[in-house]
Amino acid sequence: MTRDAAIAAATRQFDERGFFADLAALVARPTESQDPARHEELGLYLSEAMVPRLTGLGFDCRLIDNPDPRGGPLLIGSRIEDPALTTVxxxxxxxxxRAQTDQWRDGLHPFRLTAEGDRLYGRGAADNKGQHLINLTALEAVLRVRGHLGFNLRIILEMSEETGSPGLAQVCRDHAADLSADVLIASDGPRLxxxxxxxxxxxxxxxxxxLAVDLREGAHHSGNWGGLLADPAMLLVQALACITDGRGQIRVPEWRPAGVDAALRAALADLPVIEAGGPEIDPDWGEADLTPTERAFAWNSFAVLAMSSGVPEAPVNAIxxxxxxxxxxRYVMGTDPDDILPALRRHLDRHGHHAVCxxxxxxxxxxxxxxxxxxxxxxRVAASVRDTTGIAPHLLPNLAGSLPNDCFAGILGMPTVWIPHSYRGCCQHAPDEHALASLSRQALQVMAGLWWDIGEHDARR
Structure with missing residues (x-):
């Protein structure tokens, strides 16, 4: 009954391929929440894959119908050993x-886990099936060695994160008592x-x-009507150009944070923003007075994700x-989310772009x-990770990406600590998504050590 024994048990689960088999079974489930035809699969993931696993770990589980018709079901579970103990x-x-099956490299399939070198390919291997499987597998190792956790654990699993987590906030409000805890500890996103x-x-x-400019039905010959009909594409790009300046610095006043205070600047000072194998950053893009790390984690950023006018793949001589x-x-704390679009409307109107909807x-x-x-x-969590790996973890006040953390930090009012088990080159949301085997093995050790330490802390109080 030692911490090392729990870590060793989690490691064996990886080395003896038990983790691979479990992940393969989860990856095989085509749980594409962006595809309405897969809605039944969302419920089956919870009822057939998660409920048996969690009940085997001593959880009381129930499935929750999503109050938002756009969302899939959710699962709430709890393992309460003693109400006086810490609850996580x-x-x-x-x-x-979406699987994007036809875009995966030859020999790979999104719903078949494939090991090649250090990579475990499959849709969900990184985001997020592999990550919550790591946490549950490490939990099993602690229970196998110690026989109990030494703390209480609650869990919520959703099936609509990739469509914006519709209904999750309302479920957190409606079931706040069932989700109350001292801290959220979960895994999503990448390591730096x-x-x-x-x-x-x-x-x-x-x-x-x-942003849309809708002037008229149909297109009209550019020779006969050029110079007579306003071009919606030109109106649109001029409106876009007033949102930022030439280096991407935001010009909408309400979209600009108040600044980066000294404490946040110090917390970000030594964190890397560039990773080997990733794209080279453009040093002259973004807020000029900030470091690249501050631009990514302490400031707002605006992006045009897609745009169209006419038929780009087959252009014709027409307006x-x-x-x-x-x-x-993408916005940080201090930005009023309810004023984002009204502020943009005011800004566009000030610049004369009234035709843009x-x-x-x-x-x-x-x-x-x-x-x-x-x-x-x-x-506490950082000390546990350091004890397991011998490496001081990177401590990031907030991720540059987005996840539904406000449901936990805001609605449920608890501190939140996320321990990601993926990396930025994992191709999440793209063809050839993969997890790293070496990182997953280390993550199992990290989580086994952390679950052990949380129980050990309560035992010593």
Whole structure:
């Protein structure tokens, strides 16, 4: 009954290929939440794959119908050993993005786990089936060695994260008592560098929307009508150009954070933003007075995700009647999510772009979250990770990407510590998604050590 024994048990599960077999079974389930035809698969993932596993670990489980018709079902489970003990909430999502089957490399299939060298290919291997499987496998190892956890554990699994987590916030409100805990400890997203564990404690939020110029039905000959009919594409690009300047610095006043305070700047100072194998950053892009790390984690960023006018794949000599761009703002704490689109409307009107319509794409905007590295729970988790790996983890106040952390930090009011088990080159949301075998093996050890340490802490109080 030792910490080392629990870590060794988790390691054996990987080395003897038990983890691979379990992950292969989960990857084989085509849980594409973006495809309405897969809706039944979302429920089966919970009822057939997760409920038996969790009940075998001593959890009381129940399936929750999503209050939002756009979303899939959810699972809430609890293993309460003693109400006086620390209670941890954990989270995962079993849905995946569209398979994109025809775009995967020869020899690979999104719903077949394939090992090649250090890579484990399969849709969900990194996002998020592999990550919550690691946490549950490590939990099993602790129970196998110690016979109990030494703390209480609650879990919520959703099946709609890849469509914006519709209904999750309402479920957290409706079932707050069943989800109450001292801390959220969960896994999603990537490490900053594959070889160094990362803890992040919040996330930027994201809001997507369309900008559209709709002037007339159909297209008209550019020779007969050029110079007489307004071009919607030109109106649209001029509107886009007033949102940022030539280096991408945001010009909408309400979209600009108040600044980067000294504590946040210090927390970000030594964190890497570039990883081997990733694209080279453009040093003259983004907020000029900030470091690249501060631009990614402490500031807002605007992007045009897609745009069209006419028929790009088969252009003709005609002035289109419509133009459209899908845009996104990633934003940090201090940005009022309810004022993002109204502020943009005011800004466009000030610049004379009255013909541009703003069309929301997401549901209600959510708040960005952040927790600083000096929080007691961050220090506890970081110390455990360091004891297991011998490596001081990167401590990131908030992720540059987005996940539904406000449901836990805001609605449920608890500190949140995320321990990602993937890396930035994993091709999540793209063909050839994969996890790293070496990283997964280390992550099993990290989580077994952490679950052990949480129980050991309560035993010593």
């Amino acid at each position: 909430l954990t989270y995962g999502h079993g849905d995946v993005v 560098q594959a070889g160094v564990p990362t803890l992040f404690m919040g996330s930027r939020a994201a809001l997507s929307f369309d 289109a009647g419509r133009a459209r761009a899908t845009c996104q703002l 703003i069309l929301p794409r997401d549901g209600d905007p959510v708040a960005a979250t952040r927790l600083m590295p000096d929080h007691p729970w961050v220090r």
